[in-house]
Amino acid sequence: MFAQGKSETPACTTCHTASPSKMGETRAGKPIEPMAVSVTPDRYTDPKKMAKWFRRNCKSVLGRECTAQEKGDFLTFMISQ
Amino acid sequence: MRLTALALSAALLTPLIAAADEDSVPPVTDPLVKTECGECHMAFQSAFLPAASWRKIILTLDNHFGEDASLDVGTRDKIESYLTANAGRGRVDRANPPLRITKLGWFLSEHRESEVKRMRKKRSVKTLADCATCHRDADRGYFD
Numbered sequence: 001m002f003a004q005g006k007s008e009t010p011a012c013t014t015c016h017t018a019s020p021s022k023m024g025e026t027r028a029g030k031p032i033e034p035m036a037v038s039v040t041p042d043r044y045t046d047p048k049k050m051a052k053w054f055r056r057n058c059k060s061v062l063g064r065e066c067t068a069q070e071k072g073d074f075l076t077f078m079i080s081q
Numbered sequence: 082m083r084l085t086a087l088a089l090s091a092a093l094l095t096p097l098i099a100a101a102d103e104d105s106v107p108p109v110t111d112p113l114v115k116t117e118c119g120e121c122h123m124a125f126q127s128a129f130l131p132a133a134s135w136r137k138i139i140l141t142l143d144n145h146f147g148e149d150a151s152l153d154v155g156t157r158d159k160i161e162s163y164l165t166a167n168a169g170r171g172r173v174d175r176a177n178p179p180l181r182i183t184k185l186g187w188f189l190s191e192h193r194e195s196e197v198k199r200m201r202k203k204r205s206v207k208t209l210a211d212c213a214t215c216h217r218d219a220d221r222g223y224f225d
Contacts, residue, residue: 008147027148028122029211052152059149 004063012061020081036081044075108222111163117156121148122210123220125182127167133178135164146181183209 008027009015015032016024021039024032033040044050058066066074109115109124118124127135139161142150152160179185183192192209200206204214212219 006144006147006149025207026121027208029207029214030119030121030123056149056151059143059151060147 005059005061006063009057009060012057014061020078035078037079038081044078105222106224107167108220109163111160113156114160114163117152117160119220121150123212125212126222127164128169129182129185130164130169130180131171131173131178132165132168133173133175134180135168136161137178138180139164 015026016035019034020036021034023034026032033043035043037043054066054071058064058070106126106128108126109118114127115124130138138145139157142152142157173179182188197209200215206214212224216224
């Protein structure tokens, strides 16, 4: 599934770390708010923003757009965290 | 001041700083540019690169230094307008404009390797693209 994207971003964890409740960091050193809704409650409330980041990050990591199913699964997971 | 080193360096490009204050580089003022170009790194001052460079960067956002940074067309065009209107001036090879600020002649003159090594160890700097770790007010245009 992975390793089809860019070599600089082999996985989501490259920037977001392995824990959804921890701060992440971009490759340029900028902090990223945690993915877990319990920590960052407004994280998935802007549809335009979500569409942008899904597009970019799925392409960077997976080398393709994520399917609706995949996006749904991801959100379901993050809402539970 | 230290900015005289910029003029003296054998750089391909010297950013022509439009501000009256010699010690600062005009920060990004456009809120859209500041937001969109500041999500992963500091929104680099538009004077740091010539218009040809900004155009190429905007054209290749789907592979922006190893990541997809693509934008919708409307946003992209607005950002390009701002960056090119406020770009640095000077000679540039338009067929091959520089893309990395950290590889420009003046930048390298200001950040000598031995000093950089020392500072990176001291401040655990991940990358030279992270100006603010050493230059606390970089986003406001101050790099002293």
